[in-house]
Amino acid sequence: MGIFSKTCEYAVRAVFFIAQHTADGSRVGIKEIAVKIDSPEHFLAKILQDLSKRGIIQSVKGPNGGFYLDAQSLGRPLSDVIEAVDGGGIFRDCGLGLKECSSKNPCPLHHDFLDVRNRLQSMLESITIGQFNEDLNLGIVVLKK
Amino acid sequence: MGIFSKTCEYAVRAVFFIAQHTADGSRVGIKEIAVKIDSPEHFLAKILQDLSKRGIIQSVKGPNGGFYLDAQSLGRPLSDVIEAVDGGGIFRDCGLGLKECSSKNPCPLHHDFLDVRNRLQSMLESITIGQFNEDLNLGIVVLKK
């Protein structure tokens, strides 16, 4: 198990891919996305349906339809995707699973974890969905393998 | 889902509890541990059996038996527990699930994740299993709720 669920990994990769391929206003289909990010097509479909419902990505049915991102979506922080898919638990929950862990009632790792989680969160909040488009085009960063 | 699996959360809480209660050389039974850290008894039993096999904790059967930690175990880094239970993936694997993600072939988040993972790892490597015994005795930190 990684930091995120499989679902979330697919979601982030797909969102980056959609961003890269629809910055010009076009759409991209589920089949192509699934192949290009190496994910199970129908499973990814569910994930994108959910993101679409939540307004994090956009979609249109029918010929020339597909998924895309409007200007607002391209500017969203990546943390929105993680929150939508995995929930915000990773940013907030106790590392040892205590429900009432807090600075008043801390687990042994509370303070150290607070630091790590805050870093993770501020990192994901400062990254936007669209910011890797150029690097992806140049092949400096990749979304599969 | 937290950063660690439930299994790993129980493992860490149990190990801290055993450390606190056996620093004097005595043993503590699975029943008491399970109650005091609020975990399913038989599930925790499996976890501790595994940690015992791996030499991370010690155990003896029979009357006055139970789990305990020798001096060496008390000085182990907490990262050993995480590695034993969840594997080292959390310290090494790509945040987006790419098998071949590296500085040569990075995912978009590679560099940022490297930083977060390294911090998490060095934090867990610098914490020892026995270091919270006093704070636990004083009630400054807790292992349940």
Next chain:
DNA sequence: ACAATAAAAGACATTTTTATCTTTTATTGT
């Protein structure tokens, strides 16, 4: 030796996550 104790081990059940396949609905171009 024997009974009591407590971990080890085995078998099984439940829940959650991940994955696959089929049918329906909306949209487009002809």
Next chain:
DNA sequence: ACAATAAAAGATAAAAATGTCTTTTATTGT
């Protein structure tokens, strides 16, 4: 209107994680 397209939705399945219960083995004190 109609056929083609592509996402949405529904149903089902497989795998993994989590949880429960029972039996076995090792150890201790009498």
